[in-house]
Amino acid sequence: MSNNSFLVVIDPSRDDQPALERAAHLARCTGIPLTLFLSIFDFSYEMTAMLSQDEREAMRNGVLAQRQQWLEQLAAPLIDEGINVAIKVVWHNRPYESIIDYTLENPIDYIIKSTHAHDKVKSVIFTPTDWHLLRKAPVPVLLVKENDWPAQGNIIAAVNVAAEDEQHQELNQRIVENAVKLAKVINANVHLVNGYPGTPVNIAIELPDFDAHAYNQSIKEHHQIRIEQLAKQFEIPETQCHVKEGLAEDVIPELAAELSAELVMLGTVGRSGISAALIGNTAEHVIDSLDCDLVAFKPKDFECPLAK
Template structure:
């Protein structure tokens, strides 16, 4: 379910436009959610300097935190907000952004994190930083990673649905992703799509077993995936024209479908993990997230 009572909007001191705050406002104006506008700052010179004594160092840190808080306050005033959106400003001093985000999210009981993404550098095609991945992998609440573009009045939401899994955890995840996307589409008056991909006939089987028909195999698999996706789509009132089942790897097909239908947001699921397995969001999920050129909502089950 798409829960949105307290939103942690993570600002970036290096960016002029704070898109996470704008996205949070879009939700808060429809749900009466409280927005925690959050900034994490740190200056390496604070640890390196030998000139300042302990008291002076504390004063320096507090002054920088207050300066950042006043800057955010001014940015919020420029939005000329009307209505009763409740906004709190939280600025923390921390070396590691992802740890500060996750800790603050827990401390304030937030149920959604919104964070801007940006390129690593001029030679990098990836839109996600190390901090983004750490938050995505270790956060227990839904995470919305946003670009700088504006959402249209009626955005398009594409939902990546897995229907072939047989274990309870992944079946539950598929339904939760579908339900979250549906509720989000209702909230935003969005055009909702469901998408799924399936693996075609293995080449080695086609070569080694002359009687094997790849056409029949592919048709059977496609029909099974289509039936399962249609069942889910019917439950969440998705139009037949917005249901997409295609042959190929999900990390190839989902970004292609997003581009084809000009998706503003892709919704994808992540199974909750603990311990060492929390280090991975999931190979397929990460490949999809790293390839799409739109906002991404990562739905968590834990």
Template sequence: MRLQQLLVVLDPTQEAQPALNRAAWLARHSQAHLDLLLCEFTPALEGALWLDSTRLEQARSDLLTQRRAWAEQLAAPLRAEGLDVSVEVRWGKSVQQTVLDRVAERQPDLVFKASKNHGLLQRLFLSNSCWQLIRKCPVPLWLVHRAEWQGHKLAAALDPMHVADKPAALDHQLIRTGQELATSLGLEAHYLHCYAPLPRTLVFDAELIADYEGYAQRCAQQHRQAFEQLLAPYALQAHQQHLLEGFAEERIPQFVEQSGIDLLLMGAVSRSHLDRALLGNTAERILEAVHCDLLVLKPSQT
């Protein structure tokens, strides 16, 4: 995984900037360039009837000048310690579209953005930029979930049975990325897979009901074999491999909490079906539950 260009989305509504702090930490390890992006939009300055077009444009320009000065203040101490930092401030109603436009221009290796927990209603109507970027950002997206950062452990969530319609190559991409980050950043890497047999109450086949324990054991064996086969080409220790029984949106947050994971790697693919768009994919549901950073990877274009 290249770590030469890092795009950092600043939040002008917050004093603390955990996404910038996390990106700066990584840049210190990799000497990557930091591109700070601030998107500003104030409805009062968008087609206000009480201002003519010239004054409206001037008011927006003055606000962007103030925002740039603030962003430059954030960049100054990073430059003073030797990091390469640029600042871009733009007017835009859609934060996610502004980010995607900048990604298309600069082709960063990684995008950093702070995330927050949001209610179900917001998620259903895709009103939060994090949900949109998970689906549409073409480069890896690092969502900073909390300000505290220990920087000790990462975990990659894998799906060797491809029950979530993920391309098989994406699992290998996650493993390689986990190994590369572990080596370059000094993190302890773990790799996990969750599986869940059908609950007994949802089994309607009479033969399966009669031998439910056997069915559950066969299910576990299939997932174990697929998981071991996936990891076989990689030099991993036994303590790095975790096969967990249960639903991913429940077991992964539990594992993250119990194991002290700082960064969770997950794969995501773009969806076009309405039901998938409304419900979101596994990465989105887990984002609501985990209390660590989340690195979302899309299938490689190469």
């Protein structure tokens, strides 16, 4: 973590603000400033034909001023603690675009936002703001649920140790590096997890003499060696390395529940368009299966589609 700022997305639809509580905790631990960000839009103000453009703008400015005052009230207790807090309220009809635009124009370390369960059918047609951020945000995105971060808790770093390409290897390094840094700040333990595919059913059927058990064991041992090599670089004990058979979207939530993890860190490829609707990203599949927070990282060479 650097000394830039945490961008905290405020949810105007709820009284409690889990993202702000989490961000405040991190600010106390790190000294990193907070920027409280609120994107609002009311289509009725744009369609009031009886009012002139100037009158509509005055009404919008009045709403913005009210929200600015509300954020100032949220920020006041934190400022009294000595936390550096800035406020930004914008009028924008696409919240995720306003968040990303601000991130592109300002030095932001993490986007921190509260999350909730997403309707899987509706999500294919109307992409949730959370998913847009996971796919397109140029900085790590921390999605917050209503769980605690107890001392001596567990952080899970989900890695893909089977990948040979430089992009995935760099992403593995960055995920684990950030997990270790955060663990030191909040006094937590880091666990690494990697899922591996089981024996393809068609091979077992077509080749009767094929030893599926030996094949599975060989694949697991290969992943175990790789994950322990990665762990050694960061002085993570081998007992905190977990290699499990299955898809990442199944393995990660299972381990998170088993360890009562407070946070999962993983990488996302930033897939968009039709492939995103049909295939999705691991982070999107995982988030609704977790009872804890999630941080998603992009590859180093990720190009934000909204960058001008």
